[in-house]
Amino acid sequence: MNSHYTLTKLFLKQELVHQHKGELLGKLWLLIQPIAYIFIFMTIFSQIMGMKLNMSLATNLPATYAYSIYLVSGLLAWQLFANTLQNMTVIYQTKSAIIRKLPISLPWLPLYIPISELVTYSVSMLLFTIYLLFLGQYPSWQHGWLVPILLSLLLFAYALGLITATLTVFVPDVRRAVALLLQLMFWGTPIVYVANILPLWAATLITMNPVYWAIENIQRIYLGQSVELTWLFALLVVDGVLLTLALWMTRRLEVDVRDLI
Amino acid sequence: MTILAVQQLSKSFTFYHSPLARLKARLFNRPTGQHYQALMNISFTLAAGESVGILGKNGAGKSTLLKLITGILLPDTGSIHHEGRITGLLELGTGFDGNLTGRENIRVNGLLLGMSEAELAGQTAAIIAFAELGDYIDHPVRTYSSGMVMRLGFAIAIHANPRCFIVDEALAVGDARFQQKCIAHIKAYQAQGGTLLFVSHDLNTVKMLCNRALVLDKGKLLYDGEPQQAAVHYYRLMAQADGASEVSALGAQQVRIESVQFYDKTEPLTHLTPQQSCQLCFDIQAELTAELTLGFMIKDRFGQEVFGTNSYLMGETLSFVQGKRYQVCFAMTCMLGPGEYTLSASLHKGSAHTEGCQHWLDHALSFQVLAWENYPYVGFAIQPIHALTLSHRSAT
The missing domain is CATH 3.40.50.300 (P-loop containing nucleotide triphosphate hydrolases)
Incomplete structure (x- = not known):
């Protein structure tokens, strides 16, 4: 066995590079997808929905694309979270050939997933930033908060993913439940809509959602509003608790996971 | 270490x-x-x-x-x-x-x-x-x-x-x-x-x-x-004899192999020599009337299986009647190279000793094949060579 570091690097390369082997455009797909994505949301959505929702956003941004910026910054972060959780949930099935043959550490094995998703996210964010530069929107020091916020979000996805991955080995239905849960959570998080259009009870309910804490903060940064630090710290505390639980569970059930895979 | x-x-x-x-x-x-x-x-x-x-x-x-x-x-x-x-x-x-x-x-x-x-x-x-x-x-x-x-x-x-x-x-x-x-x-x-x-x-x-x-x-x-x-x-294990006390013998043993010996016509042999004619004889006591197969396997000192066959494979059927004694002999020429060998024997139904085993004897016999000074070969088997020729081939 090589060091965990070498193996994570190898898995990362498989995920990001080897996957595109044999394709005509290859690694370019890493760029093409986010370009199309950003283009659609920044141009089309800003025309259709932007005008109606801009009133609800307390921002100094020009009305034509304030909503689009809100939408894209939120959507990209959501995808980072959702893809990480979804891929981690089935990690033991995806890598079953390796688990059956090599004595690899179970919590280390899926570590490449958040990293790989972070790479994809960073590419999208880079393109998004370039787009914003064209619009005359320059990043401020506020954007530095993105780093701890994104890491806390990824840690949340990783810890939750470790738990769902183990559960999936025992009860395969969990992967479907996770897909459903993600759908519900997506609409339960103000990404497409704005929180203050909700009735009070619903607005209170969504503040219980840790993903909302991270995404709302990211959207605030892009709208030029101040970051809610309580949410960041609350998420870090949740991360700590969830990660402890996840590692305990992984260790406790490792024998069975290996027997069942 | x-x-x-x-x-x-x-x-x-x-x-x-x-x-x-x-x-x-x-x-x-x-x-x-x-x-x-x-x-x-x-x-x-x-x-x-x-x-x-x-x-x-x-x-x-x-x-x-x-x-x-x-x-x-x-x-x-x-x-x-x-x-x-x-x-x-x-x-x-x-x-x-x-x-x-x-x-x-x-x-x-x-x-x-x-x-x-x-x-x-x-x-x-x-x-x-x-x-x-x-x-x-x-x-x-x-x-x-x-x-x-x-x-x-x-x-x-x-x-x-x-x-x-x-x-x-x-x-x-x-x-x-x-x-x-x-x-x-x-x-x-x-x-x-x-x-x-x-x-x-x-x-x-x-x-x-x-x-x-x-x-x-x-x-x-x-x-x-x-x-x-x-x-x-x-x-x-393969013969599925779980309770047998003796390691080297197993089976129902209602038809038993009493002894195994090489003979030179009538005299027992203490050893063999390459290309010697001999008979491998099994004394068998039957307490059951049955049609059975008698087989043997010769192994070298590393346990490698050198040669084995049985009456079934040779197309023969051996019929035993309850209460009688028999001697079964394989007449053969020793084509083994010099060395130490062991012989296992088995008495069973059908083609292989794993089914209907009556008697299976591991190490039923140990014997040596001795070569004299001018033995002209090396190796553990003898490949008869009939002629050695030298002929001229024109270059193409």
Whole structure:
């Protein structure tokens, strides 16, 4: 066995590079997808929905694309979270050939997933930033908060993913439940809509959602509003608790996971 | 120096009626499922340079043991300590990506097996040469035949240069010539002081490659010692004689082999000489009326099966009547090379000694074949040569 570091690097390369082997455009797909994505949301959505929702956003941004910026910054972060959780949930099935043959550490094995998703996210964010530069929107020091916020979000996805991955080995239905849960959570998080259009009870309910804490903060940064630090710290505390639980569970059930895979 | 120390190793699998029941039982420590004990109290050590075979029927726990040793499965109780890298054919082709070329897969597989970048750089050429894939090495692995994939997997595994190499019935790689090449490579690895753990149903290969063998039966270590004796235990398991007290004889024994002896016409022989005419005679006591097959197997001192046949294969039927004595003789010419041999005999129904066994005698007879001074051959068999000619061929 090589060091965990070498193996994570190898898995990362498989995920990001080897996957595109044999394709005509290859690694370019890493760029093409986010370009199309950003283009659609920044141009089309800003025309259709932007005008109606801009009133609800307390921002100094020009009305034509304030909503689009809100939408894209939120959507990209959501995808980072959702893809990480979804891929981690089935990690033991995806890598079953390796688990059956090599004595690899179970919590280390899926570590490449958040990293790989972070790479994809960073590419999208880079393109998004370039787009914003064209619009005359320059990043401020506020954007530095993105780093701890994104890491806390990824840690949340990783810890939750470790738990769902183990559960999936025992009860395969969990992967479907996770897909459903993600759908519900997506609409339960103000990404497409704005929180203050909700009735009070619903607005209170969504503040219980840790993903909302991270995404709302990211959207605030892009709208030029101040970051809610309580949410960041609350998420870090949740991360700590969830990660402890996840590692305990992984260790406790490792024998069975290996027997069942 | 000890490479591997296995102590008091036990492993069980538990079956539950529902997946949720398993989850509850494991999380809250309430075992409720059906228990299956795969291994029980296994202890043994492996010294550097040793080659140990593992024998046992299907389901005896061989694969479970290997998986525990490599750390793929975790034991219930007991411990496993090992020095250095343990890899094996268990991991043949692990993580091969069909879209990558053979060359790229060498890198992926090598890293997974624990090779460093430096080792990979040094060994890649040797791996490619060994796998004999030619230009295919730069084609995607999905275009390979299964034999090519196995060859590449074997080539990487054997060049990963582990302290202990585990071979799990995977020598059926490629054609006979490639298999010989693999065996030669394993022998070279042994000669360099490599340690080998070898699982196979092929006793001859075990005897050829191993200086020690373990026999597993129903999760227990039945025997740990020299391969010749291990093979006896294994045969006994195969003949499904569980309660037999004597190791070397088993079967219903209502028709018994009383004695076995070589004769020169009428005189018993103390030894044979190459190309000698002789008779191999079995004295048989019948307490049952039956039609049976009488067979024998000659093995050399390494336990390699040199020659065996039986009356069934020769197209003969032997009818025995209750309460009578018989002598059955095979008239033959000794074509064995000089050496020590043992002979096993069996009396059974049908074509093989595993069915309806009446009497199975291991080591029924030991004998030597002695060569005189001007014996004109080498080797363990005699190939009759009728003529030696020299003729002139014109150049073309």
